Amino acid sequence: MKDNLISIKSVTKSFTKGKTTITPLENLSLDVPRGEFLSLMGPSGSGKTTLLNLIAGIDTPTSGEILINGEDISQLSRAQLTKWRAVHVGYIFQLYHLVPILSAYENVELPLLLGKYSKAERKKKINAALELVGLSDRADHRPSELSGGQEQRVAIARAIVHDPDLLVADEPTGDLDRESADSILNLLNSLAKDHGKTVVMVTHDPKASAAAHRALQLEKGQFSSEGHLLNTSTQ
């Protein structure tokens, strides 16, 4: 039996606004083994972000179970989810979402301020994270002084600094040139392969998807096809 970090069981998510109800995800199930780098593709509006938000505890499903590390997070309250995210998830956004008034170092520090770390412990973790993303020399820079690729690296450092099991990324390379995109993808790949993180990435880019271990195609709230199970090594 595989060790699944994520186990989604018949999840349905619908939004109701006035008299119309949209159901972007219907009766969806998915298992993601620990340490897998999974890519989700699909047309716009197919529910990719919605699914990612459910996995990351940003949103709750209308019905169904979402087991992360054996814990059913679909039952948690908003406040409980907030606490849960602080420990278990790192979220990487398409547009980085760094806090503009804080330096790279301080941005990466944000998740640690929620835990019980001493200043020295924080420093060690932040420097390690910045080093992992190759930005040790940019610690004091503000986001406005960094390139897009560098900003995304800081965002990744921020997502991993508190050592969560799960990383979710919503089109992390969507706003980057090919070269920067490739290095971000290598980084995500290595986080899964070498550091045991489970990575779920949404992307529109087939090349990005090819960097993942497995690719799933989402269409009208259902998985239409399962892609390759390759690429466990980086080029």
Next chain:
Amino acid sequence: MLPFTYALRNLFRDPARLLQTVGGSAVVVLLLIAAVAMNQGMDSVLSSSGSPRNVILMGKGSEESLERSEVSIDAESAAATSISGIETKLGVAAISGEITYQAPIRTSSGKEEPALLRGVLEKALLVHTSVRLLEGTFPGPGEVMVGDLTHRKLGVEKEELAVGQQLYFGDSAMRISGRFTAPGTVLESEIWFDRNDLSSLTQRDSLSSIILRLENTNADDVELFTFQRNDLELAAIREDKYYEKLSIFYQPIQIMTWVTAALVGAGAVFGGLNTLYAAFASRIKEMATLQSIGYTRTALFVSLIQESVLATLSGTLLAFVIAYFLLDGRTVPFSIGTFTLTMTPSVIFTGLIAGILLGTIGTLPPAIRCLLPSLPKALRSN
């Protein structure tokens, strides 16, 4: 919780907004403490002007206005002989028949302003115990003495009211013979005449009131006298009660100052709300990101409040500095005297509370609007 430095640095995100918030709250707080200091100053001067041991005998039916009151000259000696318990000093009974009259007074520079004139004999000093001569002499015929703050009431430089200078009541020139102090009372802004002078200048042969100083605060005997001699048509009122009544008369003015301060304050709050709405709206996504990292809405809310209170408290501090240099100790004339603006602890406290309230109440609606949308929606927003 988010670190305090986050709130602090957010302040400098938009220097124009910071300036506006600090300046706006400074204006509001300054206005408010000016209003409080004014009302306190007025209350204070009125409440310390009357003594519970002094009783004023005035004409029946004119209790509200000393200037309209008429008391016959004979009543003074009648009261002196019939009422027991009047304090005596060196054999002289502390009873003073006086004429109070409000009239425009012209100074040698030609400036003319209304002032409160009091026609007295020297024994007036026995009842008005706060009055002390600072220089010169008690006024004789053709002379007046001025209070230490009379120049403020007349709106002239103090030198114009120096001993030896002239004042004009109509066409009559009066020489200033002395200057007196009566700390914290309305008397300090008055002009004291010789009683017979004022009597002939105003063409009246009656007194305005008779003031007696008793050995204690029990005024029953004075009350009794007004009943026994109802032919004199007198009414007795304790001096402290009289000034208390006066301050009720000034309450509408005080309410007006409050209302004005409140209106300007409300205007500033609404103006500030507008800029805050815009400022916080542009941070919805950032707030959502922080929530996705694991910060609670409460933590973010606290940080937003911290940010605003920091700005409004800086404004409050600025208001205090301005008030210290511009308001503290300033004397303000009003119809019957002059009061002093003082930065008392309660004035400071009021300003501080106002600064904090501006920061919190003004931030509440924009902060709530910024934190209310669901997390997925906020992350999606642009």
